[in-house]
Amino acid sequence: MTALGKLFRTTAFKLTLVYLTTFVLFAAIVLVYFAWNTRRLINEQITQTVDSEIVTLQDEYDIGGIRRLIFTLDARARRPDSYLYLLTTAAGEGLAGNVGSLTAGVLERSGWTETAYRKLEDLEQTEHHALAKVVQLSGGFRMLVGRDLEERDRMHDVVIGAGRWSLAIVVILGIAGGLFVMRRVLQRVDAMTATAQTIMAGDLSGRLPIAGTNDELDRLAGNLNTMLDRIEALMHGLKEVSDNIAHDLKTPLTRLRNRCEEALRTAEDEAQYRTALEGTIEESDGLIRTFNALLMIARAESGQARDNMRDFDAAEVARGVGELYEPLADEKGLTLTIDAPAAAPVRGNRELISQALANLVDNAIKYAAPDVALPDGVRPGIRIEAASAGDHILLTVADRGPGIPAADRARVLERFVRLEQSRSQPGSGLGLSLALAVAHLHGGDLKLEDNEPGLRTVISLPRAGPVSQAVAGDLTRLQPTQAPAGGSDSQAG
Amino acid sequence: MKVGAPVEPNHISASVVIATLERLSPTQRENAYGMGRAVMRLLIIEDDRDAADYLAKAFREVGHVADLAADGEEGLAHALDGQYDVLIVDRMLPKLDGLSVIGTLRGKGIETPALILSALGQVDDRVKGLRAGGDDYLPKPYSFSELLARIEVLARRRGSREEMVYRVADLELDRLSHRVTRTNQEIDLQPREFRLLEYLMKHAGQVVTRTMLLENVWDYHFDPQTNVIDVHISRLRSKIDKGFAQPLLHTVRGAGYMIREGK
Numbered sequence: 030m031t032a033l034g035k036l037f038r039t040t041a042f043k044l045t046l047v048y049l050t051t052f053v054l055f056a057a058i059v060l061v062y063f064a065w066n067t068r069r070l071i072n073e074q075i076t077q078t079v080d081s082e083i084v085t086l087q088d089e090y091d092i093g094g095i096r097r098l099i100f101t102l103d104a105r106a107r108r109p110d111s112y113l114y115l116l117t118t119a120a121g122e123g124l125a126g127n128v129g130s131l132t133a134g135v136l137e138r139s140g141w142t143e144t145a146y147r148k149l150e151d152l153e154q155t156e157h158h159a160l161a162k163v164v165q166l167s168g169g170f171r172m173l174v175g176r177d178l179e180e181r182d183r184m185h186d187v188v189i190g191a192g193r194w195s196l197a198i199v200v201i202l203g204i205a206g207g208l209f210v211m212r213r214v215l216q217r218v219d220a221m222t223a224t225a226q227t228i229m230a231g232d233l234s235g236r237l238p239i240a241g242t243n244d245e246l247d248r249l250a251g252n253l254n255t256m257l258d259r260i261e262a263l264m265h266g267l268k269e270v271s272d273n274i275a276h277d278l279k280t281p282l283t284r285l286r287n288r289c290e291e292a293l294r295t296a297e298d299e300a301q302y303r304t305a306l307e308g309t310i311e312e313s314d315g316l317i318r319t320f321n322a323l324l325m326i327a328r329a330e331s332g333q334a335r336d337n338m339r340d341f342d343a344a345e346v347a348r349g350v351g352e353l354y355e356p357l358a359d360e361k362g363l364t365l366t367i368d369a370p371a372a373a374p375v376r377g378n379r380e381l382i383s384q385a386l387a388n389l390v391d392n393a394i395k396y397a398a399p400d401v402a403l404p405d406g407v408r409p410g411i412r413i414e415a416a417s418a419g420d421h422i423l424l425t426v427a428d429r430g431p432g433i434p435a436a437d438r439a440r441v442l443e444r445f446v447r448l449e450q451s452r453s454q455p456g457s458g459l460g461l462s463l464a465l466a467v468a469h470l471h472g473g474d475l476k477l478e479d480n481e482p483g484l485r486t487v488i489s490l491p492r493a494g495p496v497s498q499a500v501a502g503d504l505t506r507l508q509p510t511q512a513p514a515g516g517s518d519s520q521a522g
Numbered sequence: 523m524k525v526g527a528p529v530e531p532n533h534i535s536a537s538v539v540i541a542t543l544e545r546l547s548p549t550q551r552e553n554a555y556g557m558g559r560a561v562m563r564l565l566i567i568e569d570d571r572d573a574a575d576y577l578a579k580a581f582r583e584v585g586h587v588a589d590l591a592a593d594g595e596e597g598l599a600h601a602l603d604g605q606y607d608v609l610i611v612d613r614m615l616p617k618l619d620g621l622s623v624i625g626t627l628r629g630k631g632i633e634t635p636a637l638i639l640s641a642l643g644q645v646d647d648r649v650k651g652l653r654a655g656g657d658d659y660l661p662k663p664y665s666f667s668e669l670l671a672r673i674e675v676l677a678r679r680r681g682s683r684e685e686m687v688y689r690v691a692d693l694e695l696d697r698l699s700h701r702v703t704r705t706n707q708e709i710d711l712q713p714r715e716f717r718l719l720e721y722l723m724k725h726a727g728q729v730v731t732r733t734m735l736l737e738n739v740w741d742y743h744f745d746p747q748t749n750v751i752d753v754h755i756s757r758l759r760s761k762i763d764k765g766f767a768q769p770l771l772h773t774v775r776g777a778g779y780m781i782r783e784g785k
Binding site (some may be wrong): 314324394 | 661663714740742744746748750752754756757775
């Protein structure tokens with residue numbers, strides 16, 4: 030029951046049933062029409078032949094009178110498979126023919142009639158049916174010429190019978206074919222279900238079978254497989270991230286623990302305990318900061334901050350962030366220049382964009398050591414720019430530090446990725462990831478470029494916010510239209 | 523700054539609200555005020571018992587009075603009939619969430635300053651919290667010094683009038699003319715430095731944390747990784763304190779900064 034029950038519950042079965050019912054109905058209509066038409070055709074044929082026979086006999090009568098007619102009739106009536114003939118006087122006395130008895134009153138009416146009759150030679154035999162025409166001859170004689178309908182009826186029966194059988198066969202074959210097709214479909218669906226179940230059980234490497242028929246099931250399986258590829262890639266990324274998190278959090282946690290342990294072991298007075306505790310608090314603040322940054326990235330990536338978008342001036346953000354970091358840069362011996370002469374209106378989350386820019390500036394200050402040997406004419410320092418370019422605005426932070434080799438530029442955007450030379454600097458390795466996530470949230474992008482020498486990070490954001498989804502593909506195309514004029518440079522501090 | 527005898531955590535759920543302040547002797551109470559830090563009555567609405575106990579204990583250690591409520595309804599009931607200086611409200615609470623508690627209080631015309639504590643530390647959560655009637659917002663995990671500094675600013679804000687000229691010792695800041703002088707000597711400040719000093723002087727005698735400065739002076743609500751604020755402070759310090767015998771801008775270790783007269 031279960032296998033059959035499952036079969037009956039399938040969509041394929043229901044579809045087959047509907048299709049079959051419709052098909053049988055139409056077939057039946059065609060058959061009935063065919064049967065009816067055959068009957069009509071036979072009737073037509075009979076009337077035609079009977080009519081021509083009557084014309085011939087009329088001619089005989091006209092030429093040779095009643096005697097000749099009787100003679101001809103008798104001769105014709107004796108032929109095998111003959112027509113039905115009956116010739117009577119006006120009073121109804123039979124003169125010639127092969128009809129023994131008729132339905133009463135048939136002869137009184139001229140014209141076409143369907144009648145039951147018995148043949149003259151076998152009166153005791155069963156009744157037959159005939160289509161006959163009665164004509165009134167001059168001289169009061171009446172003549173009936175007809176044709177037996179047995180042939181027509183048999184034909185009709187044959188057609189109907191054949192129809193019934195074919196319908197039955199259609200139904201049987203239809204059901205059988207349907208079952209067969211369903212089984213195949215069901216087998217494939219079952220195979221897909223089984224794979225899906227193993228995937229659900231945790232084996233993400235499983236893929237749905239593809240039959241190679243390029244039908245809709247194949248297309249579906251193909252699409253699902255693509256989706257699985259994407260999910261697997263995402264899961265892989267997620268796993269990598271959590272591995273990184275585990276690793277990156279383990280180091281400070283170990284440090285934290287060691288510090289506590291050491292304090293317990295070696296500290297002698299309150300002051301030493303205090304120092305140790307302060308150290309642990311600092312360390313845990315760092316951990317909290319890393320967590321917050323991760324959460325922020327996750328929020329930005331999931332697009333949750335989209336509802337907090339307003340119009341603001343990116344140039345003002347550049348000035349604000351620049352002003353915030355200027356003393357810090359100054360302390361490290363770097364000149365921080367802000368070049369944001371014109372308003373650069375944009376729609377977005379001001380707070381997040383400020384943070385993204387702050388991260389870039391923070392990085393620049395951290396890594397752009399002022400003692401790097403620079404070619405002649407190049408002054409050390411950091412430059413923050415805000416400019417409009419077409420339907421985008423560009424926020425640029427350029428430094429004269431060691432830069433990032435082209436091969437590593439994509440990698441440093443990933444979470445927790447820190448290049449070797451930067452390991453000595455404090456930081457979580459999340460700053461660029463956050464900036465990238467913020468750019469993506471706004472439908473924009475973050476590009477790392479060579480500042481020759483140094484690093485140039487560019488956040489490009491569509492003016493209209495993320496709705497327009499116009500992502501800048503090629504940043505070189507979007508260079509600021511106005512050349513940075515020396516006079517408009519505002520030197521903060 | 524210990525005040526009075528050791529105090530048991532007085533959970534409001536134990537049916538009777540015993541204000542710790544009333545248990546203090548008049549001299550103790552005066553002492554508490556006399557230390558420059560008025561005794562505050564706080565209501566902590568927090569369902570995490572450990573966190574609440576920790577907070578209550580910490581507040582008592584610095585001389586404040588803290589009552590506890592373990593859920594939203596209880597907290598609301600106590601906030602309605604108690605006289606509190608500041609409410610500390612966890613955002614996610616059983617029975618009635620923190621934002622609804624504050625919303626209901628504001629609806630009844632009770633304007634007790636409220637600080638929202640939340641595990642949801644994002645910008646838009648903060649905006650929602652402030653929109654609901656909260657006066658400040660602090661994401662978990664927080665440091666007690668940060669919370670304390672904010673609570674004290676909130677408590678002081680009530681009833682404080684906006685003065686036109688702030689004075690700390692011989693340092694004067696005129697908010698109208700944007701002039702800063704020390705011993706009648708004009709000090710030239712950048713606009714942002716002026717705002718920084720203005721905020722510090724407005725809360726003279728109170729600890730102001732780096733985050734508070736970043737939020738109130740720069741209007742940024744993110745963590746700038748590096749301690750950019752410290753550099754701004756040291757610049758400001760070099761302008762207002764350099765060459766004067768008595769430093770006014772103090773660093774409070776592990777907490778933030780404070781402008782005050784004397785040590």
